[in-house]
Amino acid sequence: xxxxxxxxxxxxxxxxxxxxxxxxxxxxxxxxxxxxxxxxxxxxxxxxxxxxxxxxxxxxxxxxxxxxxxxxxxxxxxxxxxxxxxxxxxxxxxxxxxxxxxxxxxxxxxxxxxxxxxxxxxxxxxxxxxxxxxxxxxxxxx
Numbered sequence: 001x002x003x004x005x006x007x008x009x010x011x012x013x014x015x016x017x018x019x020x021x022x023x024x025x026x027x028x029x030x031x032x033x034x035x036x037x038x039x040x041x042x043x044x045x046x047x048x049x050x051x052x053x054x055x056x057x058x059x060x061x062x063x064x065x066x067x068x069x070x071x072x073x074x075x076x077x078x079x080x081x082x083x084x085x086x087x088x089x090x091x092x093x094x095x096x097x098x099x100x101x102x103x104x105x106x107x108x109x110x111x112x113x114x115x116x117x118x119x120x121x122x123x124x125x126x127x128x129x130x131x132x133x134x135x136x137x138x139x140x141x142x
Contacts, residue, residue: 016063018074020089022096025071029114035140036071036116040101040108044078048125049107059130065138077106111137 018039019025025036039057041049056062066072075093078084085093100118101108109122119140126133 016066016072018072020074021092022073022075025073026114026116029071032071033114034069034071035114035119035137036073036112037066037137038073038075038096038100038110038112040075040077040097040106040110042078042106043076044080044083046106052107052109052125056126056130056133061130061134065134069141070137075101111140 022036022038028034029036039052041053043049043053073096075096076085077093077097084090097104099116100110100112105123107122107125109126110118111120112118120136128136
């Protein structure tokens, strides 16, 4: 019975929503007082970026924590033509990188407060479990 309940919960789980507009995320953060996690990714060419997404950012423990505590922004920089983003999104991603990822590192993940102040950053793949990653973020909660 317990297994059935867990399976049914999975069917109705709402996937996390990653935003593409930091300004909109920041407006929401000021209302909700949540922190913003920004993930700079090369989704179709960067192996560590793909690994980060699959092993940590799509893990059950991260998704549960993030749904309740974070606003998520993804700044993706795909290279393949078939994955190209709309010009408006490219501009948003580039503008965000000018502020938070000046060196163009991938993957690069930044935790900021509602005012955009950097609380922590991860350069490359965080070599830790999803639970440890969540624990680091949780320690920085106000």
